[in-house]
Amino acid sequence: MTYKIIRIDGKDxxxxxxxxDKYSDxxxxxxxxxxxxxxxDADYGDITYYDIVENN
Structure with missing residues (x-):
């Protein structure tokens, strides 16, 4: 199983x-x-949010 990082806004x-190869990586x-x-310290409007998902 492999994993990938995705942006919450759908952009690449x-x-x-x-x-x-591993979620932890x-x-x-x-x-x-x-x-x-x-x-x-965060300016929440300028932060790109990510998620880690299984790569199907």
């Missing part, structure tokens, strides 16, 4: 073109890129 970018990438954003 450099993250959505990748596939991962996709999660770790998102954590590396966005993990340091603190709720008080």
């Amino acid at each position: 970018d450099e993250l959505t073109t990748q596939s991962f 996709a999660y770790d990438l998102l954590e590396e890129l966005y993990g340091d954003i603190c709720c008080s």
